[in-house]
Amino acid sequence: MKNTDDIWDLADRHSDRFIALSDAVFDTPETLYTEFKSVAAHREALVEQGFRITDNAGGLPTAIIGEAGEEGPVIAILGEFDALPGLSQHSGETEPRPIEDGAHGHGCGHNLFGAGALLAATALKDWIEANNIKARVRYYGCPAEEGGAAKTYMVRDGLFDDVDAAISWHPAPYLAVNQEPSLANARIDYTFHGTASHAAFEPDMGRSALDAVELMNVGVNYMREHMPDAARVHYAYMDAGGEAANVVQARARVRQLIRHPNLPGLKDLIARVDKIAEGAALMTETRMEKKVYSGVSNLLPNRPLEEAMQTAVEQLGPVPFDDKDRAFAAEIQATLPKGAVDSTLASMDYTPSAGQDISLCDFILPLDRNGVIRAGSTDVGDVSWAVPTVQLWGATWTLGTPFHTWQVVAHGKTPLAHKGMIHAAKVMAGTARMLIENPDLLASAKEAHAARLEKTPYECPIPDETKPPIVQPS
């Protein structure tokens, strides 16, 4: 087995710079199209490394693209840098302690995600230039993954049209090529318009929009029994019609988040939810208005790329964690909910041997796991419909750490997270190198992708008239 590669040395050469980038993004957590400081930090690193830059990519003020190399195949490396609301937490601490109460925090590790992806792109750029190779590497700095579906808009805008393959990763409590399914989803706002009236004096003159929302939710709750097991519907009241209980609510809005394992199934489920909304309007004599807020597609797997990435991670070996990392992880594990470690192991179909230290994932999971499926959604799904795509789960957190928790944020600037990030960058760069050096591999990835699309053509889950909810810099 080969266990050196100059592209890994190139990644190591830049590791301090990109650890600093990850830490800087951790310190300025920003959400949903407001990632101005985070994108500026990425821009600075792209300029330093000599990438050709496209600002405002796809009309999104916090999206950026950096390209290097000439001619040849175009390899996309995807990065994200948005945070989550309410998850402020000090890094390196093993109890919940917000930096600022109620403030944002990197609860999905996207500070590592963006910087690690840019480190991979930089190592690849250096390797292309040092060896005079005809190939292009393109870093996609993507905002608003959490709830904003920026990549879906970027795909819709044609930003991936000339890309040959896309490589990405996500921080995780384990090390594996990502073969887990993700769910297609749509966030749809249903607004009901009724008639205001004094709720005691003239109730018969009023028609309640809030009643319509409540009846809609009752309808959706009854539908749950008759949905496919893997489908999900969640809701949030966006507008309950105001605080005055003595006024019949003339308007109310509910957001339904509808998920299904595939796009045709999602479309069918949305049609059923629409009927429920229409029924609620009919029952309450209100008027219903529907608006799609965002949507993403399910991930399409790509076998040739999965095998290539598995080869890359096996050549590199597991993340070189040390005893200090393990001691921190053991302290974090003590704070996790009961069953969290077992649940993580079951999801990845891994049974530890007797006495094995399982504070951190210092092993490599094989392909074709048969784990307990837990699926969320990601806008990488839409990229995977546009071009052959592969992702790594990079081990950056204590085994058992649930996503979107203070424990994830607590890992943010620790040496163990930095090691996992650099490791993931090396796997991505190594996979890209294989694709560039082996045109047959790239061709078979494209064939597998085309065969998938032949069965089910891509249909963007966001309607043409829906624009991204961008925020302009102030």
Ligand SMILES: [Zn+2]
């Ligand atoms: Zn994430």
